[in-house]
Every structure is written in structure tokens, then in C-alpha cells.
Amino acid sequence: xxxxxxxxxxxxxxxxxxxxxxxxxxxxxxxxxxxxxxxxxxxxxxxxxxxxxxxxxxxxxxxxxxxxxxxxxxxxxxxxxxxxxxxxxxxxxxxxxxxxxxxxxxxxxxxxxxxxxxxxxxxxxxxxxxxxxxxxxxxxxxxxxxxxxxxxxxxxxxxxxxxxxxxxxxxxxxxxxxxxxxxxxxxxxxxxxxxxxxxxxxxxxxxxxxxxxxxxxxxxxxxxxxxxxxxxxxxxxxxxxxxxxxxxxxxxxxxxxxxxxxxxxxxxxxxxxxxxxxxxxxxxxxx
Numbered sequence: 255x256x257x258x259x260x261x262x263x264x265x266x267x268x269x270x271x272x273x274x275x276x277x278x279x280x281x282x283x284x285x286x287x288x289x290x291x292x293x294x295x296x297x298x299x300x301x302x303x304x305x306x307x308x309x310x311x312x313x314x315x316x317x318x319x320x321x322x323x324x325x326x327x328x329x330x331x332x333x334x335x336x337x338x339x340x341x342x343x344x345x346x347x348x349x350x351x352x353x354x355x356x357x358x359x360x361x362x363x364x365x366x367x368x369x370x371x372x373x374x375x376x377x378x379x380x381x382x383x384x385x386x387x388x389x390x391x392x393x394x395x396x397x398x399x400x401x402x403x404x405x406x407x408x409x410x411x412x413x414x415x416x417x418x419x420x421x422x423x424x425x426x427x428x429x430x431x432x433x434x435x436x437x438x439x440x441x442x443x444x445x446x447x448x449x450x451x452x453x454x455x456x457x458x459x460x461x462x463x464x465x466x467x468x469x470x471x472x473x474x475x476x477x478x479x480x481x482x483x484x485x486x487x488x489x490x491x492x493x494x495x496x497x498x499x500x501x502x503x504x505x506x507x508x509x510x511x512x513x514x515x516x517x518x519x520x521x522x523x524x525x526x527x528x529x530x531x532x533x534x535x536x537x538x539x540x541x
Contacts, residue, residue, distance in 0.1 A: 274454045274455055275454070275455065276518075277454045277518055277519075277521075277522050278450060278451050278453075278454040278455055280519055280522045280523070281446070281447070281450035281451075281453070281454065281522045281523070281525075281526075282447045282450060282451065284338055284446070284522070284523050284526045285443045285444070285446040285447035285450065285526065286443070286447065287334045287337070287338065288331075288334055288338075288426070288439060288442070288443040288446070288526060289439070289440055289443035289444070289447075290330070290334070291330040291331040291333065291334035291335075291439070292330075292331065292430065292436045292437075292439035292440050292443065293436070293440070294330035294331075295327055295328055295330050295331050295430050295436050295439075296436035296437075298326070298327040298330070299327050299436070321377065321428070321431040321432060328374055328427060328430050328431060331426060331427050331430045331439065332370050332373075332374055332427055335370060335423045335424060335426055335427060335527070335530075336366065336367070336370055338423065338523050338526055338527060339362075339363075339366045339419075339420045339423050339527055340363070341519055341520065341523055342362075342416070342419065342420070342520050342523050342524065342527060343359050343362045343363050343366070343416070343420070344359070344520070345517040345518075345519060345520030345521075346358065346359075346362065346412075346416040346517075346520050347359060347412070347413075347416075348517050348520075349509060349517035349520050349521060350408070350412040350416075350509070352405075352408065352409050352412045352413070353401070353404050353405045353408070353409055354399055354401060354409055357395040357396065357398065357399055357409075357413070358395075358409065358412065358413040358416065360395065361388075361391055361392055361395045361413050361417060362413060362416045362417050362420055364391065365384060365388045365391060365417040365420060365421065366417070366420035366421070366423070366424065368384045368387075369381050369384045369385075369420060369421045369424035370424050370427060372384055372424070373424040373425065373427035373428045373431075374427055374431075378425070378428050378534065381421055381424055381425065381428065384421060385417075385418060385421050388414060388417045388418075388421075389414065391417075392410055392413050392414050392417070393410070395413070396409060396410060419524060419527050419528050420527060422527055422528045422529075422530045422531045423526070423527030423528070423530045424530065425530040425531050425533060425534040426439060426442075426530040426533055426534075428534050428537075429530070429533040429534045429536075429537050432534075432537045434483065435537060437480050437483050438487050438533055438536060438537055439533065440476050440480070441473050441476050441477055441483070441487050441488055441491060442473075442487075442491045442529060442532075442533050444472035444473055444475065444476040445469040445470075445472050445473040445488070445491045445492050445495050446469070446495060446525060446526055446529065447472060448468040448469050448471055448472025448473075449465045449466075449468050449469030449472065449492075449495050449496065449499065450522075450525075451468060452464035452465050452468050453465050453499045453503075454522075461503075462496060462499065462500055465495070465496050465499050466492065466493075466496045469491075469492045469495050469496060470488070470492045473487075473488035473489075473491060473492050474488055476488075484540040486536060486539055486540050487533075487536035487537075487539075487540060490532055490535065490536045490539070491529065491532055491533065491536060494529060494532040495525060495529060498525050498528060498529065499525065502521070502524065502525065506521065509521075
């Protein structure tokens with residue numbers, strides 16, 4: 255006699271799957287916050303006196319573009335970057351199922367704050383120094399654990415990867431300090447906002463083609479609205495965002511928590527932060 259198979263019930267404490275429409279709205283909201291920070295920086299730079307230019311006197315190939323001096327003008331972008339990474343930090347350990355959530359969150363926040371300070375007050379090479387110093391910081395955090403240090407390799411690699419994503423987001427601040435950097439942030443925000451809609455809503459066979467076309471359309475529209483801005487940042491950020499979406503879609507198949515609760519919002523905001531490195535790369539290319 256055959257037994258009737260019953261469907262597996264989800265655990266009571268397991269968060270429900272976030273709808274695709276909700277994730278798309280969260281992605282557009284994150285891009286809108288980045289655009290708002292860029293707009294506020296551009297408006298503040300018009301009201302304040304011209305900032306002194308900081309030209310690094312060492313290793314010209316590392317910092318080949320002049321940077322504005324320290325100013326409150328860039329605080330809106332810093333606030334948006336740290337707020338977005340704060341959301342990422344909250345859900346990142348659960349997204350990767352790390353064994354010790356508190357140490358991962360504390361380390362990631364510490365590295366992100368240090369990176370934001372260096373991005374606002376120093377040079378890009380200082381952000382790289384923070385990335386290097388994050389390695390011993392991760393290990394020190396593991397030494398302070400009192401739970402037996404289970405799954406140590408996964409804890410270390412997952413925490414450091416999350417910290418690097420935060421440092422990539424800090425490069426948006428460096429980009430804002432470059433001449434015309436506010437326009438680059440607006441182009442990146444438009445590409446992210448337009449490309450995130452088909453990424454979450456379009457079926458798989460046509461998803462990445464739609465992401466490429468929509469991201470390109472958003473970037474082209476903003477670039478066209480700002481005369482004198484090069485088209486290279488639009489091309490770099492569009493292609494970079496499409497490749498990033500493709501890579502994340504391959505990762506999401508391996509993560510059972512990627513679409514649930516807080517980790518879902520974390521997964522949505524990862525491209526916003528990670529794309530900062532391409533924003534600064536485009537500034538080096540065209541400015």
C-alpha cells in the first residue's frame with residue numbers, strides 16, 4: 255500500500271519569499287537614493303566656495319585624476335553609501351548562513367566606516383590600504399569569538415567578501431570628488447534603476463538582454479540630458495551592471511536565503527555598492 259506524500263511545510267520561523275516586484279522596487283529605491291545624493295552634492299557644490307584641489311604627489315598611475323578637498327558637500331553621498339551598506343551588513347551574514355553573525359556585522363561596519371572616511375578625506379590608495387588592513391581585522395574578530403569557531407573558513411571568507419563590497423561602495427564617494435563626478439553618479443544610478451526592473455521581472459530566457467537594453471536606455475537618457483558628458487561612462491556602467499546581474503543570478507541558485515526576508519534586500523543592494531569600482535574606473539578613463 256502506497257503512502258501519500260505530503261508537501262513539506264516551511265518552518266514557522268522561516269521568513270517568506272519576497273515577491274519579485276518588491277525586490278524590483280527596493281532596487282529602484284536604492285538607485286534613487288544614490289541619484290538623490292549625487293544631486294544634493296551637485297547643488298551644494300554650487301552654493302559653497304570652490305574647493306581646493308588635491309593632487310597626489312606619488313604614484314601618478316594610481317590617482318590620475320585630481321580630487322576636491324574635504325568638504326560637507328560630499329556628505330549626502332557618504333550618507334547614502336553607508337546607509338545602503340548598513341542594510342547589506344544586516345542581511346549579509348544570513349544570506350551566506352555564516353555561523354557567527356555579530357562578529358561579521360561588526361567587522362563589515364568597521365571596515366566600511368574606515369573606507370568612507372578615507373574616501374572622503376584621503377586618496378583612492380588609502381581605500382586600498384583599508385582593504386589590506388581588513389584582513390587582520392577579520393582574523394582578530396575571529397579570535398574574539400567564544401563559540402568554538404565553527405566553520406572558520408566560511409566565516410572568514412564571507413566576512414571579508416562583504417567588507418570588500420562595502421569598500422567598492424566607498425569608491426562612489428571618491429568618484430563624487432572628481433571633476434564632474436556628480437554626473438557619473440547620476441548615470442550609474444539611472445543604469446541601475448532601469449536595469450533592475452527587468453532583472454527581477456522578466457523571465458529568464460530574455461532577462462539579460464532586457465537588462466542590457468534597459469540599463470543602456472537609462473544611461474543614455476541621463477547622458478543625453480547633460481551636454482558635454484562623455485558616453486564612455488554609460489557604456490562601462492551598462493556592461494558592468496549587466497555582467498554583475500548575470501553573475502549574481504548564478505550565485506542566487508546556490509543560496510536558499512537569497513529571496514527571503516532581510517537577505518533578499520541585501521541581495522538587491524549588492525550591485526549598487528559593487529558597481530562603485532566601475533564608477534571610479536570610468537572617472538579615471540574620461541576625466
